[in-house]
Amino acid sequence: MIRAYVVEHDLGFAPNPFHGVCTLATCKPEIRAHATTGDWVVGVGSKNDGGRGRMVFAMQVDKGMTFQEYWDDDNFQAKKPNFYGSLMQAQGDNIYHKVDGLWVQEPSRHTHSNPEMTARHKERDTSRDAVLISKRFVYYGADAIEIPTYLAAADGRRLCLDGTGTPKGGLQRNINLDEAALTNRFEDWLEQVGVWGRVGEPCEWRKDNQIKAMLTQETFSNG
Numbered sequence: 001m002i003r004a005y006v007v008e009h010d011l012g013f014a015p016n017p018f019h020g021v022c023t024l025a026t027c028k029p030e031i032r033a034h035a036t037t038g039d040w041v042v043g044v045g046s047k048n049d050g051g052r053g054r055m056v057f058a059m060q061v062d063k064g065m066t067f068q069e070y071w072d073d074d075n076f077q078a079k080k081p082n083f084y085g086s087l088m089q090a091q092g093d094n095i096y097h098k099v100d101g102l103w104v105q106e107p108s109r110h111t112h113s114n115p116e117m118t119a120r121h122k123e124r125d126t127s128r129d130a131v132l133i134s135k136r137f138v139y140y141g142a143d144a145i146e147i148p149t150y151l152a153a154a155d156g157r158r159l160c161l162d163g164t165g166t167p168k169g170g171l172q173r174n175i176n177l178d179e180a181a182l183t184n185r186f187e188d189w190l191e192q193v194g195v196w197g198r199v200g201e202p203c204e205w206r207k208d209n210q211i212k213a214m215l216t217q218e219t220f221s222n223g
Contacts, residue, residue, distance in 0.1 A: 002183055003031050004042040004159055005174035007056045010049055010141055010203040012091040013109040015041075015057055017139035017198045019078045022059040025070060025093040026110060026121075029128035031174075035061050040186065041132065044161045045144045049203040053160040054144035056203075058190065059134035070131045071097035081108045087205060096126060138190065143200035145193075151186055153177050159186065 005028060012018065014027040024032060024041060035041055042058045045051025070076055071094060081092030095108040103126045105111065110121035147160040159182075161172045177183075 001035075002040045002042055002159065002177040002186060003035055003174070004044055004161060004177070005031065006046050006052075006161060006172075007043040008046050008048065010043075010045070010056055011109060012088065012141070012202040012205065013093055015043065015059065015139070016079060016091060016093040017057065017137065017141075018088050018091075020135070020197070021076075021079075022057065022134045022137035022139060023070075023076070023079060023093055024059070024132040025067070025079075026095070026125045029124060029130075032064075032130040032132055033128035035064070035132055037061055037063055040183065041134075042159065044147070044159075045203075049142070051142075051144040051203065053147065053162045054140075055147050055160075056141060056144045057137065057139040058186075059132070059137035059139075062133050062135055065131045065133060066129050067096040067103075067126070067131060068098060070094055081106065083107065091202075096122075136196070138193075138196050139198045139200070141198075141200035142203040142206050144203075148189060151182065151189065153179055153182055 015022050015024045031041060039061045040058055041061065043056040045054045045056050065073070076094050079092045079094035081095060082089040091109060093108070095106045095110065097104055097106075103122065105118070105122045110118065110125065112118045112121075147158075149158065149160075151160070152158040157175060157177065159175075159177065161175060163172060
């Protein structure tokens, strides 16, 4: 199955494409809960970032983990946020674990000066105790690429989420496409493009906004 959605804010947080592994550990609770090994999760650009209808990332799910497993796993310690490091480190998504049976949210992109907003993020994220892990992925970020028009379901719904095939022709925010033929075409297209791993930087990194103000230093490293 291909599970696609519009990435409203491409920060490097959800998904987090760094350290050689693409993870989805926050936001999109239904996708995190229901995606299984072999499924593709595809992020499509938003109007806000100037990439509407273009592919921001695609990740094939290797496995799922609980938040606690993710938190404890030695392989993902670098995914814990560090606001005294680089911009990449500040977007770490390994933020949830339990203490005395209660969820703890470590300081992160989902921590805000408004406690109510922080609580909403925490409630939504932990409503599904699931993290998606992928080593077969491509992340374009701000360099999102056009999705071919032939990547569409038999009923006309297109992977680029441009509204084609929908009852009223309106824009869609997400779509689940469970067609083997479409998945095969999608995988063939990715192989033809032949690009894997992290290609670009997140859209929001190229904007003058509060993300850079979260850090104690101006520069950041690639990874």
